[in-house]
Amino acid sequence: MISRVYIFDTTLRDGEQSPGVSLSVEDKKEIAKALERLRVDVIEAGFPVASPGDFEGVKAIAETVRDVQVAALARANQKDIDVAWEAIRNATSPRIHTFIATSDIHLQYKLRKSREEVLQLAVEAVKYAKKYTPIVEFSAEDATRSDWDYLAEVVVAVIKAGAVTVNIPDTVGYTVPQEYYDLIKHLVEALKKADLYHLFEEGEVCFSVHCHNDLGLAVANSLSALLAGARQVECTINGIGERAGNAALEEIVMALKTRQDYFAKVLGKPLETRIDTRQIVPTSQLVSKLTGMMVQPNKAIVGANAFAHESGIHQHGVIMHRGTYEIMDPQEVGWTGSAIVLGKHSGRHAVRFKLESRGWKLSSEDLSRVFERFRKEVKDVLRSVADEYLEGVLLDEFLEGEYRYEVSAAYVSSLYGAPLKPLAQVEVIDRESGAKKAVDVGVGSIDAAFKAVAQALGYRFLGKEDRAPSSPLDLRLIDFHIDAVGKGTESLGVCGVVIEDQAGKRSAGLGKDYDIVAAGIKALVNALNRLEAYRSRGEELKKELAAKAGE
Ligand code: KIV
Ligand code: ZN
Secondary structure, three states, X not given: OOOEOEEEEOOOOOHHHOOOOOOOHHHHHHXXXXXXXXXXXXXXXXOHHHOHHHHHHHHHHHHHOOOOEEEEEEEOOHHXXXXXXXXXXXXXXXXXXXXXXXXXXXXXXXXXXXXXXXXXXXXXXXXXXXXXXXXXXXXXXXXXXXXXXXXXXXXXXXXXXXXXXXXXXXXXXXXXXXXXXXXXXXXXXXXXXXXXXXXXHOXXXXXXXXXXXXXXXXXXXXXXXXXXXXXXXXXXXXXXXXXXXXXXXXXXXXXXXXXXXHHHHHHOOOOEOOOOHHHHHHHHHHHHHHHOOOOOOOOOOOOOOOOEEOOHHHHHHHHHOHHHOOOOOHHHHOOOOOEEOEOOOOOHHHHHHHHHHOOXXXXXXXXXXXXXXXXXXXXXXXXXXXXXXXXXHHHHHHHHHHOOXXXXXXXXXXXXXXXXXXXXXXXXXXXXXXXEEEEEEOOOXXXXXXXXXXXXXXXXXXXXXXXXXXXXXEEEXXXXXXXXXXXXXXXXXXXXXXXXXXXXXXXXXEEEEOOHHHHHHHHHHHHHHHHHHHHHHHHHHHHHHHHHHHO
């Protein structure tokens, strides 16, 4: 029995059938190139007969990628197969994937055909497709709800007709791991009885699995089928696909890699794919961007939180030894590394670790001061915060008395439906040069307020189109967010702002107020104060604190 597992990616066919997804030909080509870099074995590029757009997409992919097979889907009839072939004929290794349902419910209500008729159509379709290419795959749609003996009869017949891959789809995500295992074993037994087992054993004929996720079991079912002898898995990036989606490629591949020991123990040798796992995250992000299907943060392998740690105990463990709370190396799947995320659950270890990585060495007493203040500051913040907030808290703790700016008054208008722009008037105090006033307009009240504050203090916010910052007074707004703490219209607005100067120095500020524009102004002025404090005293303070820590 071979130990190589073939990864058949159907992101561009079953994945593209996800409700709301529609990819242009260019998008499809871009994803296909990413899948080629990922080193999948087969790209199912689409269902050419479905529409001229599908046909063009499959054809373009077949003519673009080289180091991967390209499959086209076709129902079990000559027209579908002819059109499929036209679309993939220029591929280096073209595969026709023909299918027909085998479950009684599909036969009775959808196909209105007898079992004998379906068996005959399946055999004829495989024979017809074989005239075009030796690589013919047959799928028994809704296999897991089909009568097992009838399914075995179809499987034996299509192999005799020339199918080299026989796919046993769990079309409606109905099966469970043990049952699916038993079904694959049942089919392997059928090959033995039909004297075809040698083809299977030598890898000339391969069982494939294609699991949908209606019960959240698509990956578990696929792995179970591999233990029973299947050697091709049909899956999609991020698990996208019809209804609840398909088995997620990244989960299958990483389960095989991470638990190689288990598969080797059960099967006598590990199961291997040819996937370049470092391409997993970039491919996932590309698919998410082009399909518009967001990846949930807690999604295994590719979710933003998959390697992020915010709670104190876990952060401590990961800082001491990554293996305490991580079973995979994030770099192995294409992340830059594990993320120690700062938030209200963070502990002292993470705070020390983050400060040290920015060059701050603190005595235990000073660390406690910063830690307590940080906890208080982020208490109301609903999300994790950027590392710059922690440094900002440290600067507040030691240099607040020296801060330069203060807003004494601000008046900001807000418009709805009027053909005017919101206006902001601000009065600020610069302790170095006295009181300043400014008036500005913006696309919204926050924009107007930020421009007026910047103008009064002599700064300039650069837009995306602007030239690179050239003066210490040029700033870019890197992040701006507002969270509501509490419920209803009387909630407290908590605003976070991250700015960056021309030297790439980032400074974060936080502002809280029941008026969200006021919260925004406080956050901006806080970020500016911290930036100026760092510029004038940051390096000196680092040395002072390090000297205390060394005592
Ligand atoms: O889910 C399914 O049965 C399919 C087949 C066409 C393979 O997508
Ligand atoms: Zn499917």
